[in-house]
Amino acid sequence: MSTPTPIATDTTIPAQVDTPSLCIEDADSQMRIRELDDDPTQIRDLFLKEVNSMIRYTMSAGQKIPTRVFAVAEKFSAEHQQREREKQVGSYVFDRTTALDITQLSEVHDLLSAAIAPATPRAILLLDPIFTKKSSFNWLSTVPLLRRLMLVSFLSLIGFLLISQSPYITATGGVIFTQHGLPLLVNLLFFVFAAALGASFSSLFQANEYIVSGIFDPKFDASYWIRIQVGIIAGLILASLIPIEDPSKVLNGLGKPALALLGGFSASLVHRILNLFVGALEGVVKKMGATLLDNPQENARKEADAQKAIETMVQTSVEAAIQKQNNAS
DSSP states (O other): OOOOOOOOOTTTHHHHHHHEEEEEHHHHHHHHHHHHOTTTTHHHHHHHHHHHHHHHHHHHHOOOOOOHHHHHHHHHHHHHHHHHHHHHHOOOOOOOTTTTOHHHHHHHHHHHHHHHSSOOOHHHHHHOOOSSOOOTTTTOSSSSHHHHHHHHHHHHHHHHHTTTTTTTTTTOOOTTTTTOHHHHHHHHHHHHHHHHHHHHHHHHHHHHHHHTOOOOOOOHHHHHHHHHHHHHHHHHHHTTTTOOOSSTTTTTTTTTTHHHHHHHHOHHHHHHHHHHHHHHHHHHHHHHHHHHHHHHHHHHHHHHHHHHHHHHHHHHHHHHHHHHHHHHO
């Protein structure tokens, strides 16, 4: 009697065990690659930069800082340096299980943010020369926007001085209804440079206040350029389009350039003036509409009287012409 051959089930067990393990390893690798691509350490790096900047700021201001703040900042700075070295050699993979607990850094960040209030961490980081990009113009300011605003104000001043040497610039110049050609163009450019001076002065003054108080925010950079553009337009409107009876007597004889400067410095002033004009025009239109709707018979009588007066005037003119012709004959 032959012995039955046993079923070789042991050869399938390793395959069943190995396959899931390979799948787990592949999933782990893909997850780590995605984490590396998304760079999950960005928040840590931003927190660490702001914490280090705020520590330098508070120490320079003579404020007391708890000692645990320095310990946490030192630990995370060492971790950051090690992480950067591993990134350079291409062997870095982010691992949450071995990374420092970010809640410690967040607590320190909150503590320092309250200590520097009303200044903001973003403004302190922006003004920190250690984290500022190297530039030959950093002696003007570490804030790029301020350097550009200074350039605009300088160019406006140079343009104002140069164009003021033109013989076409007069106290009554720049009136679009009485001038034309090159004299009008030169005077309008003079108003534009005057308005640009006022607008750039206003923007620089406002930005300086925010920087001194430590609440400057670069996300509002576009608003400064909008303010300059609106100021130039407002200054030109105020100096050349708003009707003025005697421009030489405006603002104690300073005239239209002063109006352009004022409009550039405060564009809201021109906005209010135009709103007054619009309100007055709306009032007139509403009164006319109310009159037409409320008194149709009176309007018809006035229209008939006006038509009769015109006919009488025409008839009188014709009779006078005929009489003159008869006398001549």
